[in-house]
Amino acid sequence: MTGSRKRRSFNRLVLGVVVLVVLVGALLVDAYASAAFHPDHTAGVGRRSTVPDTVTNGGPVVDTRNGLVRTYRMPVKTIALTFDDGPDPWWTPRVMEVLRRYRVHATFFVVGTRVAQHPGVVGELARDGHEIGVHSFTHPHLDRLPQWRRKLEYSQAQLAVVHATGRKSALLRLPYTSGPGAIDDARWGLIHEAGELGYLTVLADTDSQDWRGAGADAIVRAATPQGDWGSIVVMHDAGGDRAQTLAALDRFIPLMRSRGYTFTTVSEGLTRAFAGQSVVVDAPATLVDQRRSLALVTAVSLAGWVVAAISVLLLVVGALTVARTVALFLLAGRHARRRRARDWRWGPPVELPVSVIVPAYNEKEGIEAAVRSLAGGDHPGGIEVVVVDDGSTDGTAALVEALGLPNVRVARIPNGGKPNALNVGVDLSSHDIVVMVDGDTVFEPGAVRHLVQPFADPSVGAVAGNVKVGNRRSVVARWQHIEYVIGFNLDRRLYDVLRCMPTIPGAIGAFRREALLTIGGISHDTLAEDTDATMAVCRAGWRVVYEERARAWTEVPSTLRQLWLQRYRWSYGTMQAMWKHRRSLVDRGPSGRFGRLGLPFIALFGIALPLLAPVVDLLFVYGLFQPSRLVTTGLWLAMLAMQFLTAVVAFRLDRERLRPLWVLPLQQFVYRQLTYLVLIQSFGTALTGARLRWHKLHRAGSAGTGMTGAATGAGGVRSAPGRHRGGVAVVTRRAS
Template identity: 80%
Template sequence: MSFSRLIFGATALSVLVGALLVEAYANAEFHPDHTAKPGQRSKVPAEVIDGGPIIDTRNGTVRSYRLPARTIALTFDDGPDPRWTPRVVEVLRRHHVNATFFVVGSQVIRHPEVVTELARAGDEIGVHTFTHPRLDRLPRWQRELEYSQTQLAIVHATGAKSALLRLPYTSSARAVDDTQWPLLREAGRLGYLSIMADTDSRDWSSPGVDAIIAGATPQGDSGAIVPMHDGGGDRAQTVAALDRFIPMMQRRGYTFTTVSEGLARTLAGPAVVVDAPTGAVDKRRAFALATAVVLADWVTAALRVLFLVAGVLTIARTVAMLLLAGRHARRRRAASWRWGPPVRLPVSVIVPAYNEKEGIEAAVRSLAGGDHPGGIEVVVVDDGSTDDTAALVEAMRLPDVRVVRIPNGGKPNALNVGVAMAQHDLIVMVDGDTVFEPDSIRHLVQPFADASVGAVAGNVKVGNRRSIVARWQHIEYVIGFSLDRRLYDTLRCMSTIPGAIGAFRREALQDIGGISHDTLAEDTDATMALCRAGWRVVYEERARAWTEAPTTLRQLWLQRYRWSYGTMQAMWKHRRAILDRGPSGRFGRVGLPLVAFFGIALPLLAPLIDIMFVYGLCFSSWMVTTVAWLAMFAVQVLTAVVAFRLDKERLRALWVLPLQQIAYRQLMYIVLLQSLGTALTGARLRWHKLHRAGSAAAAAPVPPVPPVAPAHPRTAAPRSGPATGTVYTSSSKESATPVGAG
């Protein structure tokens, strides 16, 4: 991975994590303010306990104030709420009353227009912290952050600051205890007037309209700061009570005002409430805060949508595979199933090889020892190897095994050379590190009894299963490849014949112009071309080939990077099939979307399940989050069990499935992301030769050893190309790539 892509990936991840953290902070759950029993009050001055609801601890002094007689200041906490605040305001305006709204900063950021309208109409705005936490449980720096961020939110909405503060979960001055008193003193040092309450409407508990009115009504003719709520839940009772309370108190001679105006009437002197000035720096900081929260909201909303898409795709894929793949297996395994008359035509096996000395002997021996009754010809095309691959095969002196040496021209060129050199019309293509079972070729060519079948995909198995990385791939091969191919076969839109084991009619290959070197996934490219040309491509599960899977994360990365990038190239090459008619159009409108959704989109989105799981554990209900994640994992386990049963594999290999879901899925996500970035930027992907240990046959049945051929076996002339049968070169040498590149 290039340094620039690494930086881009790290930046993208940082932005995502930052957005989730901002969202988690801004979305902190809170409960409406309620009256709590006070604790010890040994440190609380009598001026506070016996004083009024307006507490001034600025400049190291302690003063408290009450509103004048028959004066009420309505206050509303926990807003703004886009639904309930306008309804509260509607009642206020109908009775020509202004009020003081103690706002939660995170809500102001999300609904600034509501607060803007309040300020424009003459209502007063106060600070009620940014996330409504229990402040006594926070460190000092975080409490100050709660105040300052709320101020910035208010600046963003109104262009002004506020000197009024109401601490969450506080009520009257009489209830101030030793826990709350330090918070009030700290608020004074920061320049705030702390606003408590005289009455307690208890509207947060929805006790009923009559109870709210009774709790809000002051005793006698005394003035009062009356607390209510315009956010934090269903405020229907608050709105109804307010519409009765205001005219009732007006008939008793009360006037309604804001907290600041009521205090000014009490003092009848210099103003006590002095809002701090707002400068350009404050406005820039306010804009930055608002932008961060809004972007975090957008990112999180997008993640939720993508999470839903990932869940739908996962469930759709699982249901489709369980239904269609299961039906495919039952149909093919039925005693009455036949492709047609047994196929006994001779077969040519093409083995393109580049530096495959570790596994070439086992591969060729397994091919030559096949039990196909029509006979098997093996053509090993040595693509300029530098490790004596060709010499090793020649030294085996196996009958019907030929070696063709050519200059390095890439895997597509080597395959085309092999096809030209092949004597027969049924052609099997095999990777140089792959080992066949004795009956694999016989089973692989049986579908050609159906004249509509142009190619057959075999069943690839992982031969080296000792390492964790290889076991992950074993699970992936059984679930992702075998099940998917059953599904695609049923829908008649096979997208990939594996390079490890695939069979073709010569006529079908000629129809598509041979194996193209336009993409890095020549097998996928050729398969899509065959489907578009009207040939049927099927899956034969009994034809098993054992391949060597990468054993290190780096080797796995290189292999899957090429696969995913090549698949994207092939999809782009055949994109016009979506608009075609006939077989090409059918593949374009069925096959390509399936590959796009299940092969690219789903692996890209799958990690969101884990991201949202971690997010939910940290910032939401851990129980709901855990149940949801376990449900998704159960779907994966069910799919794996069904796949292993259909493929007759031992279930004990699934013990690494949880780790595969956590670690392997993230690796494949990054590979796909990098491949997508490479495709979008148009960068050219370099091929990499994977290290081979010759362990493909570790778990494969050992075929019988064929007899040794005469010292100088006859070499047949090719069907096409140069008559020598030794060298066939491509016209595209600049793009030549090793055939054994993984």
């Protein structure tokens, strides 16, 4: 691979990783910003060994700025209405409407994350003359956080307020605090620290207890000050259904006014207490503050949009998963029952001679076992094996010739790629039924015989065989074994019933020569020549079917790097084939039928579903940071259970042992993410129009290690002499 190609490949990989990191980061930001909290009233009171009596017995406004400790109360018959935990996009505007109706201004202590999510609501509060105070960014138990986190809570909340109002507030209400009498040593330390940061701590001496949900009458009684005392009354404009709070306000304000009370904000009440001396509790934000606030709110907003989009995608993934599961259960089961019925026949037994084409490029590790298994098949019509050595440099052709099998021929050609080798093999083959086999594949003795039986039906132009994973010892190979059974073989049953088979596997597939001539042979246009050819055969009006009894064992990549290279080629090649055959979407006849049925199936279940499947895992991680983590975990386990059920059905239909399924949960977190990144890289390659090279995978010759009861000998096989077709510049030699 040239340096520029390596850079492009690396850049596409980096792009996929960046996309995944951005998604995870957005989920974490949204989880942080959307963390639910308990109402303030749930806090208890601890020891008070360091709290001054002047504070516990003083007023609800505590000023520890400038190293001094002072407390203040509202003037007589003065009520400062305060609202905590907002803004709420529904309830805060309705609280505003009530206050506007009675021309009352209040102080709203806002949570920074909610301000970042609904800055317009806070902006309207400020324009209406209401006062804005800080109530932290995420409403945590501040005494349980390190000092740097507490400062971050204050500064981030302040930035959110700056973005909404253009001003910085000096008013602070600590989460989980009530009146001066509830100040313990831990809270006193927080109040002292807040004063050092320039904040004026505002508590409450009257709690409306609207969080209890006891009704409007109870709220009014709890909010009414004793005697003629002035009071800071705490209510809530968020955190739940605030209908009772609204009803109580509608009664409380006229009632208190009838008793001679006036309503004011905290700062106006302090101004009155100081005999008209103005108390400044906010200041204009600097340009730096405004820029930082914009960055913070943008991050929170983008995270919210990403989560909303992912939530929609989750519904799409769920719908696709359910649809695929239902379709597989109904159609794949129907396919298996029909094909295994005692009276099922394709027609009269097919005993015509068969030509097997084996394109081979540096296949020394497995070519001998592959050729022996092919030449020793028990097909009664005879098997001719044509090995096309595509410019191998490892002695592949010599190894085949040394076998001395009478029904095996070797053709040596300059390296021209797999499609060219297949076309040369077809041209050199002697018979009208052509089987195409990868050079690392080992056939069971009856594989060829079973594979060609569907040709008894004259409408069948090609047959897909049953590919099994031979080297199942590594975890990576076991993952692929599961994928082959569930994602390939089970899907082929579905496609067979719907008559829109998109791919005949390169490891084991059979074609009528007439069908290959109809489509002009194997094309070089894509990297997925098997998919390209199968689509072309379908569009030409031939039927493509799946024969589960024709079993071949292949060697799959045993490392993640090799797997990546293989799947990258497969994914990109499939996208190329879909694009090449896109006109079938508007065609009529068989081509149009395939285009309007087969292509959407591939797009939805072969590309969209694997590409979106990691959304489930991302939201699972996201849900672990939410109060509903048990629900999230339950939904993820339900999705896993659905996949496990599908796997069990697929393994039973394929008559496989269930033991490998123990790696299925791990597959969700590793293999699925790899598939996602491969698709991202393939999609990026497709968009840029880059040409991807064919990557030769390392083979160990272990395709047949998992095969049970499969003979690889060559005895008792009829030799079918071939004939040389003109116009092909090759050197052929019968193995001797």
